[in-house]
Amino acid sequence: MALRLLHHTRTAAVHAVLILGAGLMAYPFIWMWRASFQSAGEIFGAVANPPPIWDSIAENYGRALFETPLLRFMLNGLIMTGGILIAQVLTTVICAFALAKYDFRGRKILFALVLLSLAVPAQATALPIFIVLAKVGLLDTYLSMMVPYLTSGFAIFLFHQFIKSFPDEILLAARLDGMTEIEIVFRIVMPAMLPAIAAFAIFSITFHWNDLYWPMIAIRSADMAPPTLGLLFFRSQGGGGDSFGPLMACATLVTAPLILVSLVAQRKFVQGVTMTGVK
Amino acid sequence: MHGHGIKITNARKQFGRAEILQRIDLDIQAGEFLTLLGPSGCGKSTLLRMIAGFDQLSSGSIQIGDREITRLPPKKRDVAMVFQSYALYPHMTVAKNIGMPLEMSRLSFRQRLPGSRLFSRQVREIHREIAQTVDKVAGQLDLKPLLDRKPAQLSGGQRQRVAVGRAIVRQPSVFLMDEPLSNLDAKLRIQLREEISDLHRRTGITFLYVTHDQTEAMAMSNRVAVMQSGRIVQCAKPQEIYNRPSELAVARFVGSVAINELPVTVASGDILLAQRSLKLRAAEAPNDACTLALRPESLEAVSHDEEADFTLPLLHVEFSGSEVTLRCDASALGTDRIRVQMRAERFERLRGEGAIEDQVALRILAQNALLFSRTGQLMPAQLATRGAGR
Structure with a gap:
């Protein structure tokens, strides 16, 4: 009986901690959603007779969508994250395949360098890359947003672990059938590792959609800005406290795609990270 | 369809210090069913892989028919292979799996790029021919109802049959099998053993079969080559291996x-x-x-x-x-x-x-x-x- 009680209290305590953590994470979002549903006055304190909530929503989201270049920002963000993801998958799968399945001199050193690159913070390489881009005259272009992220040490590592457990005999069979190595990668290995690629894609998309640091360095004109930077432009341009509602509406719209994707792909995501092997 | 003989002369293979194959000489007749028999680690699979071209000999030579193939890449050797783990392409249907060797040999690299079917009538024509051939092979192996399934949806015996189909579809002159039955249960093993023997008789291809199971070797082969720590100890007809083993080790290994x-x-x-x-x-x-x-x-x-x-x-x-x-x-x-x-x-x-x-x-x-x-x-x-x- 006592044991059972202990078990229950422990479960309750664990859940309390988890709920607290979840609340801490969710609170800024809840605040953001609430603010995007309110008129300017309401956000900072009680107003005697607030306008109806539908009016506030129409006002905030209307201004967010039609008076700011939000859709343009989101298109920029889509091009940037999409471009980065495609480039990353193409470069890292091939690289991981070579590291996992070929035996060549220097393979271990190369792999160690890949792992080492994970320890280098983006800030350390930002300045040299910026200078190069400035010299080449590529600043303020889509390409400049993508350049530092065209490949990924993390992806190489993740895919390497996956490909290593891929049966060698299938590769031998493919070679015997007459496939070229590049076809083996794209026709045999890649389809088998789609879950792993999906898991990495979520990491990559989240990171780059939310990234502010690099776009702030590489991008100057509002036309090219991805959503995060765009919001910053919007805030400094709009100034005053009265546009807080539309700003929060913008933020809600910018974060919405990621939240939806995470909700839908949650299970796949866990699968992809925990999975190794073909079956 | 006719098989070619395989002639292995003075083949050696070293990995670092270890000598995996020591002076192998083997002359396999065209159309013969020869089994390499030996305990695991005796080098029989290594020898098979050398013939397939997955690895290079340290010295010596291999000929198939009249062709010197020691240095050729696997796809140029005109050999097909069935693996112990079946090695089917996991995300492709049975039909795709069986058709793959044909797709590779009949289409050029450019014709194999995705979407080429949409633009070229010739490519569509070749795909249609491949589908017909696949259908014929599937008929021979009782795989017709399974053509649209993925390997994961098949039983072990069915998978192995698909692997055999993929190997014979392009009519190779030599057929290599690396312990193809050892992942199957006893009853199925005997059934597939008979099917493989029938296949050999029907096609006339040269079969080189690797196993550690002496009953399999005795039951199927024209000749058995018993291997022990990297060399061929005795190569003879099954009856002779059983009745007149050249060494005590062979006598111990053979016989149920x-x-x-x-x-x-x-x-x-x-x-x-x-x-x-x-x-x-x-x-x-x-x-x-x-x-x-x-x-x-x-x-x-x-x-x-x-x-x-x-x-x-x-x-x-x-x-x-x-x-x-x-x-x-x-x-x-x-x-x-x-x-x-x-x-x-x-x-x-x-x-x-x-x-x-x-x-x-x-x-x-x-x-x-x-x-x-x-x-x-x-x-x-x-x-x-x-x-x-x-």
Whole structure:
């Protein structure tokens, strides 16, 4: 009986901690959603007779969508994250395949360098890359947003672990059938590792959609800005406290795609990270 | 369809210091079914992989037909292979799996790029031909209802059949099989064994089959090459491997019931076992300590009134349908166990006579007895029962 009680209290305590953590994470979002549903006055304190909530929503989201270049920002963000993801998958799968399945001199050193690159913070390489881009005259272009992220040490590592457990005999069979190595990668290995690629894609998309640091360095004109930077432009341009509602509406719209994707792909995501092997 | 012979000359393979293959010479006839038999790690799979071209020999040469292929890449060798793990492409349907070798050989690299089917009528035409061929092969292997399934939805036997289909679809001149049946259960193994034999007879392709299962090797092959630590110990017909093994190691490896080994001494043609002379003579054998090896059916249980070589305590009787195997305690003869096999009727008769109870009297049948030297080589000396000539 006592044991059972202990078990229950422990479960309750664990859940309390988890709920607290979840609340801490969710609170800024809840605040953001609430603010995007309110008129300017309401956000900072009680107003005697607030306008109806539908009016506030129409006002905030209307201004967010039609008076700011939000859709343009989101298109920029889509091009940037999409471009980065495609480039990353193409470069890292091939690289991981070579590291996992070929035996060549220097393979271990190369792999160690890949792992080492994970320890280098983006800030350390930002300045040299910026200078190069400035010299080449590529600043303020889509390409400049993508350049530092065209490949990924993390992806190489993740895919390497996956490909290593891929049966060698299938590769031998493919070679015997007459496939070229590049076809083996794209026709045999890649389809088998789609879950792993999906898991990495979520990491990559989240990171780059939310990234502010690099776009702030590489991008100057509002036309090219991805959503995060765009919001910053919007805030400094709009100034005053009265546009807080539309700003929060913008933020809600910018974060919405990621939240939806995470909700839908949650299970796949866990699968992809925990999975190794073909079956 | 016709197979080509394989000629392996002086093949060696080293990995670092370790010599995996030491001077292999093997001449496989066109259309032959040859099995490489040996315990795991003896180099049989390595040799197969050298022939397929997955790895290069350290020295020596391999010819298929008249072509020197030692340095050619796998796809240029005109060989097909079936793997132990089936090695099917996991996300492709059965039809795609079987058709893949044809797609690779009939379409150019550019024609294989995605979407090429949309633009070129020629590519569509080739795909249609491939589909027809795949359909024909699937019909031969009873795979037609499964063509749209993925490998994960198939049983082990079906998967192996798909792998065979993928291998024969482009009509290779040599067919390599690397322990294709060892992942299957016993009953299925026997069924597929028969199917593979039928396939060999029907196609006339040269089969090179690797296994560690001696019953498989004996049942299917024209010839068996027994390998031991990187060399071929004996290469002969199954009957000869069984009846006249060139070394004790081969004798131990072959046969479903373990061979009996008795430590004997030869003294001027007489064979002494535990200081007693047997009724067996090896007239030409030199005087030395030897091993007398007896297949379980080369020992005969005899009734009381017949002359026996030795009488041993009976430990266990094992029935397997038509055959009965007796296990006797042979510590008195300087070895552990002696196994004797006989027909079930004979066993019943002898037991009825009271000849098989706690003790059983045994006689050695001279014609199948084998005498091995101290180093394990078969001694050429003729064995005969004493007085048989008189």
